[in-house]
Amino acid sequence: MGDAALGARSGHEGEEYRGRSVGAARPSAEDSVTSGEHSPAGGGDGPGDQPPTARGGADGSAPRAKKPRSFWKELPILIGIALVLALLIKTFLVQAFSIPSDSMQNTLQQGDRVLVDKLTPWFGSEPERGEVVVFHDPDNWLAGEPTPQPNALQQMLSWIGLMPSAEEKDLIKRVVGVGGDTVECKGTGPLTVNGKALNEPYVYPGNTPCSQDDQGGQFKVKVPEGHIWVMGDHRQNSRDSRYNRADKNNGMVPVKEVVGRAVVIAWPVNRWDNLPVPDTYDQPALDAASAAGAALTLAPQGLALVGAVPLVLWRRRRADVGGGR
Template sequence: MADTKQRKARRPWWVEIPVMTALGLAAALVIKTCLFQVFSIPSGSMENTLQVGDRVAVDKFTPLFGWEPKAGDKVVFHDPGGWLPPEPAKGAVAGAVGSTLSFVGLMPPAGDEYLVKRVIATGGHTVACHGTTLTVDGRTVSEPYLHPGDDSCSGLDFGPVAVPAGYVWVEGDHRSDSADSRYHRDDPAGGAVPVADVVGPVSAVIWPLNHIGTA
């Protein structure tokens, strides 16, 4: 008798599916807001550490407790202005679906005006590159993560550049294919990125399957 009552009390599938979908989206939104958010890798500027098309999870939890970027961190940050080319227009349906999924954190942010680079120096430090040697405060930086065939300067000498307080100096691991802080030294902050624009550190690659793992 009890089983019969339970079957009768169950919601029909056309009610159950929307309810479960709504709960799933709500949970994804909470995760995106407080824990992790998904971003895509649009270019080869971080090869071979991160590949074009990789989906990475960015930790948004630790920044809530005072985390700040440090040298060596791989971080996602909002385009400080003019670093990215305009994004091609999307169809109305694709744009609406993409915007919804990005809002809840299941896809990269709509517009995807974000970049991923490695922090080289933080506020108060000076960075320079001459010949093949990168230095921070005059000390040589060892860079085992560089793309094969690249060196730290890759033909672009600069500095020393003083990184303002509250900013970070960022460069790509594929140094010869990365339009990073080095190429924006005419910006008001001399190429540095505001810490306020940093979303968080890259914690893991979550797609494709053959790249899954800690970043």
């Protein structure tokens, strides 16, 4: 009897021990995240043990959204970024120039705004025949011309490239001859390059391609390497290479003074247009003189090569015979 009671009591206590062991087992961390049924007595599976991100703020409230910065605080930053980008574009990519005279009529009118490509010269590209280019005054071509006095707004616009700088003495003309070319005007024309006549529909109506005057309208020049010969499309109203042959460059423009090629008329809107190279400059014959010069230059080298071949073969034959001995 006593043994039976003891045995029963021992078995019951064993069941209670096993129950307490099972009940005391803590759920895994994975369960505490995925399961929504937690008991406060489970030890660590109540709301108080959840991480701050799961329960919101430190006080249990929902997290607050970050207040956006005021537009007026961001505006100076945006303006600063825009100015830096504009300055970089002006310096390395594209710059706007205003046409101050009638020397390029009717291709360009006074007051037109053109965009000039400044990028390609950075990669070694040089002006080609027929292009309209902007260049720095090579040797006081603009002597006597009035100097504009810009206001503060115009100075700022010129600094970021939306207006030309008053300090820069720049001109815009069409490239007629490049290094190695012979450019000639006889009578009223046509203008010839390397002996080939140019068909110039862009010349101002009523003008002749060449001017018959005593100041330089009649000429024959050889363009040195690294230089260009430029003329305005308004032939009787353009002080270009023809009338500056007394300067230190003999009327030529050094390539290093070229700012870039004018590629498009950007303003006014009704004048929007591109500035392509006229078809007359695509004549293969224009390059004939340069090709002939290159052939003459290479001829002595070719003769030397032809003369060297038999000598090399003779020396190799002697070496082979000597080796056979």
